[in-house]
Structure formats: structure tokens, C-alpha cells
Amino acid sequence: xxxxxxxxxxxxxxxxxxxxxxxxxxxxxxxxxxxxxxxxxxxxxxxxxxxxxxxxxxxxxxxxxxxxxxxxxxxxxxxxxxxxxxxxxxxxxxxxxxxxxxxxxxxxxxxxxxxxxxxxxxxxxxxxxxxxxxxxxxxxxxxxxxxxxxxxxxxxxxxxxxxxxxxxxxxxxxxxxxxxxxxxxxxxxxxxxxxxxxxxxxxxxxxxxxxxxxxxxxxxx
Amino acid sequence: xxxxxxxxxxxxxxxxxxxxxxxxxxxxxxxxxxxxxxxxxxxxxxxxxxxxxxxxxxxxxxxxxxxxxxxxxxxxxxxxxxxxxxxxxxxxxxxxxxxxxxxxxxxxxxxxxxxxxxxxxxxxxxxxxxxxxxxxxxxxxxxxxxxxxxxxxxxxxxxxxxxxxxxxxxxxxxxxxxxxxxxxxxxxxxxxxxxxxxxxxxxxxxxxxxxxxxxxxxxxxxxxxxxxxxxxxxxxxxxxxxxxxxxxxxxxxxxxxxxxxxxxxxxxxxxxxxxxxxxxxxxxxxxxxxxxxxxxxxxxxxxxxxxxxxxxxxxxxxxxxxx
Numbered sequence: 001x002x003x004x005x006x007x008x009x010x011x012x013x014x015x016x017x018x019x020x021x022x023x024x025x026x027x028x029x030x031x032x033x034x035x036x037x038x039x040x041x042x043x044x045x046x047x048x049x050x051x052x053x054x055x056x057x058x059x060x061x062x063x064x065x066x067x068x069x070x071x072x073x074x075x076x077x078x079x080x081x082x083x084x085x086x087x088x089x090x091x092x093x094x095x096x097x098x099x100x101x102x103x104x105x106x107x108x109x110x111x112x113x114x115x116x117x118x119x120x121x122x123x124x125x126x127x128x129x130x131x132x133x134x135x136x137x138x139x140x141x142x143x144x145x146x147x148x149x150x151x152x153x154x155x156x157x158x159x160x161x162x163x164x165x166x167x168x169x170x171x172x173x174x175x176x177x178x179x180x181x182x183x184x185x186x187x188x189x190x191x192x193x194x195x196x197x198x199x200x201x202x203x204x205x206x207x208x209x210x211x212x213x214x215x216x217x218x219x220x221x
Numbered sequence: 222x223x224x225x226x227x228x229x230x231x232x233x234x235x236x237x238x239x240x241x242x243x244x245x246x247x248x249x250x251x252x253x254x255x256x257x258x259x260x261x262x263x264x265x266x267x268x269x270x271x272x273x274x275x276x277x278x279x280x281x282x283x284x285x286x287x288x289x290x291x292x293x294x295x296x297x298x299x300x301x302x303x304x305x306x307x308x309x310x311x312x313x314x315x316x317x318x319x320x321x322x323x324x325x326x327x328x329x330x331x332x333x334x335x336x337x338x339x340x341x342x343x344x345x346x347x348x349x350x351x352x353x354x355x356x357x358x359x360x361x362x363x364x365x366x367x368x369x370x371x372x373x374x375x376x377x378x379x380x381x382x383x384x385x386x387x388x389x390x391x392x393x394x395x396x397x398x399x400x401x402x403x404x405x406x407x408x409x410x411x412x413x414x415x416x417x418x419x420x421x422x423x424x425x426x427x428x429x430x431x432x433x434x435x436x437x438x439x440x441x442x443x444x445x446x447x448x449x450x451x452x453x454x455x456x457x458x459x460x461x462x463x464x465x466x467x468x469x470x471x472x473x474x475x476x477x478x479x480x481x482x483x484x485x486x487x488x489x490x491x492x493x494x495x496x497x498x499x500x501x502x503x504x505x506x507x508x509x510x511x512x513x514x515x516x517x518x519x520x521x522x523x524x525x526x527x528x529x530x531x532x533x534x535x536x537x538x539x540x541x542x543x544x
Contacts (some may be wrong), residue, residue: 001291015405017408020409023531105531108531117441
């Protein structure tokens, strides 16, 4: 990928901010906080796409940046907030399987692992894409960790979306020439998935007045 | 030759004086700005920005009441607390890009320890009175600062890795170039240091300086038994501590520009103006954070500082991985 040095630096910077917002969703205790952290993270993703678009002049990346902004920064957070009741949205303390300090330490370890991965991957280690790749892989792993460590439905959805954001950053950092149709397909899947999960969460709220997935123990016919 | 050297020495002493006076006289103004911007965020008019000066001068004119059981430490501590930020001000680039003659007396780590000396004496004085609330306040203040210190150290270690030095002036010069200012590890260090600064100066996610309920106080709890002149000195010292920490954050890490390379009076005046401009932005940022967040529960502070610690750890990792 023919990046100039300054563009590489800017992408590094945005990838770092992206990673910091991933950590924000690890520490967020309120549901609204989780959703805002995801929106912020998506905003940095759109900024990365826009930066690479300006640098390479590829028209499809401009479209991608715009679609990411529309779908991930505005639509999905709005949808997630709509799918749960305000009283749950504003609940201050969510329930966790693992506490925040343990999650932070584990996320730190995951960053080290992905840094090592990015540094050892042949062909990538010396390219300017390495920091963004490392941040992307770390975000995928941390997204999975959010899904494991949380008990509430909406933060679990946010974990999945976070992992997907990381995937998109990896794709942008390594092969920015991915055809638009692939990206659009992924985004469409995402919107459909979030819609379905939103409906499920909504049902959980209606039936059980909670979004705690730990209480989903039995299947009822 | 001899005459010229004399001139240089006079100039250096004058510059040091100006630097000290800047910290001494402008510190309450920054506090006033924070209070005023806080009021703006809460849709109030708020007190005048000069209010901290009025408070300090009112307190300095009054007599202080000393508890019967208190020893000499109680009267001694306010003077230490007041002097310590001024000593640190000699070590850091407040106005000039070139090091003043005290600059190599200590590095950033040394400055951090000198600052914590003031807090240490304040805790001793608070315990000296035997008051229950003072004891509560000092135990909490220690709790916060012993979790803040590892982060601070890790931040300084990262800075020394990146800039090859921990002398604030040299770090300032290293970061002033375009190569390092946008590096990922630098951004992480800036963020971690800011989180620690908020904890050290007792602002909102950690402590609420506006509250005066004994069960929730941290920093205010330590000064409960002090009054009059001593309380005035403590307030002024706290304002200077805030000013000094913000100066390190702004002039060394975030915006290492706007300092002057010469000792011309006009240039120095310009540097003071630039510093005040940066401080105004920082005050607004602090007030914005206070407007957005509530004070954390006491045991959640560990998580907050844990997050700061992980961020500074990430900075070390990203740097050593060459990323």
C-alpha cells in the first residue's frame, strides 16, 4: 500500500484513538456509555477510511467512510438505544462475569499479543500498516472479551460490533483495495444482525423486564 | 568579559523570578477560570474569576486557630505545602525553551516526588490534630495518591524512553518536533498523565472540590482543622499545584510550543500570554469533564486509576514494540 510517511502517521494516530475508545467500552459501566464508546470508535474508523481515501484517491473509500459514518456512528447506536427501555439504559451498574480491573488487565495482555502478532507477520511488520493492524487485531480480541465478560445483552451486542469494527480496521490497514461490494455486504449483514438482536433484546425486556442473559438458562417451547 | 557574565547572571536570576511570580500570581486565576466555566456549564453566572484571590487575601488577614493537641507539624505543614510547587516551578519550562540554571537540579520524577512531599506533610498535619474527619480525609488522600504514583512513574518512564531524557526542558524540545508529537505512544502518555493530573488535583471523577459533606470529602478533609492564615496558604498552595501540574502537562507533553528562546521582556510577556491561553483551554476542558461526569464512588477510583495505568502500560508496549 503506497502510503506517504505523514499519512501513515495520521493513520497510526487514529488507530491509537480507536484503540483507546475500545478500552472505553471495556470500562463503561452504563449501557449508554457502552453505546457511546462504540459510536466514538466507529467515528475513528470512518476517519481512518477517509484519510486513506484522501491519500489514495480511491472513490470507493470515500463512499465507505460516508456509509460507516451513517450506519455505525448514527443508525446502529440509535437502534440499540431504541431497543431497550430508558430505565435499563440509565441503570448505573451493569452485571459482569469479570470485574473491570480484571478485564482491563486482560485487554492489556490482548494488546501485547496482537502487537506481537503484527510485528511477526511477514510483509506487514515493516510496512506502515503495522500499528493499525495491531490495533485492529487487538480490537477484535477485546470485542470477544467484552462478549465473554458481560452478562447484559446490549453490551454483548456492542462487543460483537466492536470485534467487527476491528475487522474492518484490519481490512482497511492491509488491503484498502477491497471491493466496495464486499464492504457493503458486511455492513448490510451488520445492520440486519443488529436489527434482529435489537428485536430479541426488546422481547427479553418485555418478557423478563431485564436484559441479563445469565438468566436465559432454559429453552421454552 | 566579567561585566558580560554579570549581566547574564542578573538576567538568569530575573528570569527565574519572573517564572516564580508567574506561578505565584496567576495560579488563583486559573482556579477562577475553572470555577467560572463550571458555572457556565451549569447555566449559572458564577463568581468572578478573581474570587480565589479575594478568598486567599481574606484568609491571609485572619488569625488561625490551632488545636490544643497539635504539635509544631500542624503549623509547619501549610508553609511546606505552599513552598513545594514553587520549588517544582524552578525545574519545569514555564516560559522559556532554554533551561534556567536550576533546571538540572531534578527531573520530572524528582519534581513529582517534591510535589508529593507537600501532600505528605498535609497528611501528617491532619493526623496531628486527632480529628476523625481529618483522619478519614488523609487516609483517602493516601489511597488515591499511592495508586496515582505508579501511573505517574510509568508515564515518566515512557517519556524517558521516547525523548531519551526526563529533564522537562529536554523533553519539551524533543516533543516540539513533528516526529514525536503524533506518535501513538505520545498520545497514550498525554491521556494517562491527564487522568493522573485530575486525580492529583482532586477534580471531579475522583474528588468533588465543591462538596463540603464530611463523609464524601477527600482533599478538603485534610484541611478541615486549618483556619485563617494557614488555610489561605493551603488554598494558594493547592492552586499552585494545579497550575504546576497543568504547566507540565501543557508545556512538556501536549503543546510544547509558545515558549520563548530569548530573554527579551516583550518575548517573555508573549510567553506568559500564550501560557494563559493554553491554561484557559485546559480550564475549559476540566470544567467540561466536570459537567459530564459524576464523582466516582471511593472504590471505583481504583478502576479509574487502573485504566490510567493500563493506558500508560500500553504506551510503553507500543513504544518498545516499535509500533
